[in-house]
Amino acid sequence: MLYNSTRDKNVKLTASEAILKGLSDDGGLFVPESFPHIKSSMKQLSTLSYNDLAYEIMSLFLDDFTEAELRECIENAYGDNFDVPEIAPMSYADGSYYLELYHGPTIAFKDLALQILPHLMTASAKKNGVTKDIVILTATSGDTGKAAMAGFADVPHTKIMVFYPHGGVSDVQRLQMVTQKGGNVSVVSVDGNFDDCQTGVKQIFNDPSFKEEIEAKGFQFSSANSINIGRLVPQIVYYVYAYCNLIANEKISDGDPVNICVPTGNFGNILAAYIAKKIGVPINKLICASNMNNVLTDFFNTGTYDRNRDFHLTMSPSMDILISSNLERLIYFISGCDDRATAKFMDDLVSKGSYTITDSMKDGLSDFVAGCASESDTASEIKRIYDDTGYLIDTHTAVASFVANRFKTDSALSDQPRIISSTASPYKFARSIVGAIKGSAENDKSDLEMIDELEKLCDMPEPQAIKEIRHADIRHDGHIAINEMKNAVAEFLILLP
Numbered sequence: 001m002l003y004n005s006t007r008d009k010n011v012k013l014t015a016s017e018a019i020l021k022g023l024s025d026d027g028g029l030f031v032p033e034s035f036p037h038i039k040s041s042m043k044q045l046s047t048l049s050y051n052d053l054a055y056e057i058m059s060l061f062l063d064d065f066t067e068a069e070l071r072e073c074i075e076n077a078y079g080d081n082f083d084v085p086e087i088a089p090m091s092y093a094d095g096s097y098y099l100e101l102y103h104g105p106t107i108a109f110k111d112l113a114l115q116i117l118p119h120l121m122t123a124s125a126k127k128n129g130v131t132k133d134i135v136i137l138t139a140t141s142g143d144t145g146k147a148a149m150a151g152f153a154d155v156p157h158t159k160i161m162v163f164y165p166h167g168g169v170s171d172v173q174r175l176q177m178v179t180q181k182g183g184n185v186s187v188v189s190v191d192g193n194f195d196d197c198q199t200g201v202k203q204i205f206n207d208p209s210f211k212e213e214i215e216a217k218g219f220q221f222s223s224a225n226s227i228n229i230g231r232l233v234p235q236i237v238y239y240v241y242a243y244c245n246l247i248a249n250e251k252i253s254d255g256d257p258v259n260i261c262v263p264t265g266n267f268g269n270i271l272a273a274y275i276a277k278k279i280g281v282p283i284n285k286l287i288c289a290s291n292m293n294n295v296l297t298d299f300f301n302t303g304t305y306d307r308n309r310d311f312h313l314t315m316s317p318s319m320d321i322l323i324s325s326n327l328e329r330l331i332y333f334i335s336g337c338d339d340r341a342t343a344k345f346m347d348d349l350v351s352k353g354s355y356t357i358t359d360s361m362k363d364g365l366s367d368f369v370a371g372c373a374s375e376s377d378t379a380s381e382i383k384r385i386y387d388d389t390g391y392l393i394d395t396h397t398a399v400a401s402f403v404a405n406r407f408k409t410d411s412a413l414s415d416q417p418r419i420i421s422s423t424a425s426p427y428k429f430a431r432s433i434v435g436a437i438k439g440s441a442e443n444d445k446s447d448l449e450m451i452d453e454l455e456k457l458c459d460m461p462e463p464q465a466i467k468e469i470r471h472a473d474i475r476h477d478g479h480i481a482i483n484e485m486k487n488a489v490a491e492f493l494i495l496l497p
């Protein structure tokens with residue numbers, strides 16, 4: 001299987017080359033040239049462990065890895081660094097299945113991809129005779145940065161630098177990042193929002209003379225952001241696993257349609273669910289859930305993507321995004337793999353901040369429905385589910401839960417089982433969760449005190465990730481302006497005198 005760029009079909013790379021490169025030189029994202037199809041039945045797959053299933057699914061996409069190489073990556077990624085043997089368990093509450101993707105080391109779903117990406121990258125480097133050290137630059141809205149650093153810390157021949165919006169992440173997210181250990185990691189806050197950080201990283205990647213400069217010093221850039229196919233492919237696995245879990249527990253029969261609702265920011269997680277559908281998982285609708293930054297809700301409902309709108313900081317900060325990078329892949333697929341059309345839409349997004357897809361492309365959106373939740377919708381959803389069932393969900397999951405419940409009466413979805421992608425542990429956003437349940441903000445209390453409050457509300461034990469930040473030293477206190485990002489990278493790589 002080869003990978004094309006969404007902006008140039010003449011680009012054809014193997015999976016390992018695409019993983020190393022991250023982003024195509026033309027600015028496009030790598031996409032498989034066709035969708036493979038799962039060979040076994042879902043019923044057969046439902047007897048497999050998470051790791052065996054991961055091999056079945058990932059080998060369809062990463063076909064230039066040997067079985068031994070891929071299995072080794074999987075074994076390194078999913079083991080007792082997760083606090084449950086199932087890796088991605090499901091809980092039933094309030095009529096929905098919550099797919100808990102937060103049992104990894106940083107208690108958010110990005111661990112599922114970022115625990116394996118460094119292993120895929122070092123295996124890819126070996127395969128392709130790469131002798132330069134890999135430099136990962138990552139813009140983060142909170143969770144990616146920590147999850148990426150946790151994955152890459154002290155992995156030989158790699159360095160990682162993370163940029164996050166100053167004041168745009170929760171205290172716990174910030175503490176998790178600034179206490180990160182490892183001789184090859186650096187993290188700084190930027191005076192700007194997530195999109196500014198992401199744009200800055202893209203500009204560094206697309207700066208040919210800087211690229212030459214770092215290559216001369218023995219480095220090469222790659223990306224750990226959700227645009228890397230080495231992150232996308234592992235995310236497909238847990239949607240197949242979720243479906244198989246329902247079969248194994250006799251909740252559905254093989255072939256029964258289910259709906260999947262995903263709290264969406266950069267469009268990586270939901271795109272993985274879309275690909276799961278394309279390779280044969282019986283998924284009816286993908287429900288795209290947004291917070292007040294509802295640029296995707298409008299896109300799915302009108303066919304116009306328009307980022308010209310106010311940016312809101314919400315209690316689901318990992319979804320505070322106005323440019324959803326991975327949407328470019330969907331645009332490419334629904335255009336019938338038209339690289340020129342995709343490139344034009346993306347140019348319009350840069351120059352005008354908006355684009356409108358064609359009527360025939362709109363037909364391709366029929367796999368999706370979309371909705372959004374306000375801040376008060378999100379808070380009341382957390383409280384309602386807690387009051388009714390005792391089950392606690394985080395703010396991002398609550399956005400998805402609220403939106404999924406709005407489609408309960410929609411005739412195209414109503415009777416079918418709902419799987420809600422539960423993307424973070426409530427412990428990660430304790431202030432908002434306790435605030436939602438108690439109805440008061442308690443602004444005089446610290447985040448760690450709020451975690452103590454949360455612990456009193458539930459029987460979920462405090463995760464290891466929280467225990468670790470209680471006493472850890474602050475190792476990274478850098479704070480820069482947007483236009484200093486390139487300089488910061490140069491300093492980190494010791495390119496400057």
Ligand SMILES: *Cc1c(COP(=O)(O)O)cnc(C)c1O
Nearest residue numbers: 143265266267268269318396423
């Ligand atoms: C990153 C993140 C999201 C959004 O996922 P995308 O793949 O960017 O759409 C949702 N919830 C949490 C907790 C996250 O960390």
